Amino acid sequence: MRTPxxxxxxxxHPMLVGIPxxxxxxxFICDLAFVLGSGASHWFTLSFYTMIAxxxxxxxxxxxxxxxxxxxxxxxxKLALTHGALNLTVVVLFAVNVAMRISDPEVAGLPLALTxxxxxxxxxxxxxxxxxxxxxxxxxxxxx
Numbered sequence: 001m002r003t004p005x006x007x008x009x010x011x012x013h014p015m016l017v018g019i020p021x022x023x024x025x026x027x028f029i030c031d032l033a034f035v036l037g038s039g040a041s042h043w044f045t046l047s048f049y050t051m052i053a054x055x056x057x058x059x060x061x062x063x064x065x066x067x068x069x070x071x072x073x074x075x076x077x078k079l080a081l082t083h084g085a086l087n088l089t090v091v092v093l094f095a096v097n098v099a100m101r102i103s104d105p106e107v108a109g110l111p112l113a114l115t116x117x118x119x120x121x122x123x124x125x126x127x128x129x130x131x132x133x134x135x136x137x138x139x140x141x142x143x144x
Contacts, residue, residue: 001137005063005068012064013061016061016064017129019053020058024122027047027048027115028047030044031111051094055098066084069081069084079131080138086122096114
């Protein structure tokens with residue numbers, strides 16, 4: 001099922017989602033290294049800035065994702081709406097997380113819990129995205 005946000009017959013959204021996913025997972029790993037390991041400030045700094053970069057990457061990936069979602073109908077559209085709502089929730093959780101760390105550079109407790117919840121929701125959302133591609137063939141150009 002061909003989608004409109006494409007470059008050279010390749011959908012743009014899947015090209016971009018790896019950026020925030022990778023950054024946010026690395027941010028979580030940095031949090032764990034900070035809390036469970038050394039407590040060295042460079043882990044806090046890396047986590048903080050990769051969270052911010054992940055937010056920017058997510059906003060960039062959301063543009064073609066929204067364009068593609070608007071072109072869908074039926075079951076794929078319902079899945080896309082759920083996928084988008086989960087992603088929006090993840091963005092809000094990371095934005096709140098960043099704001100909390102600006103006012104108080106504490107990682108353990110609520111900020112770490114927000115990261116765990118956000119990364120878990122990100123995994124669920126990624127599974128839904130994969131389901132749209134592999135089951136409903138969203139973004140796949142058949143028989144070319």
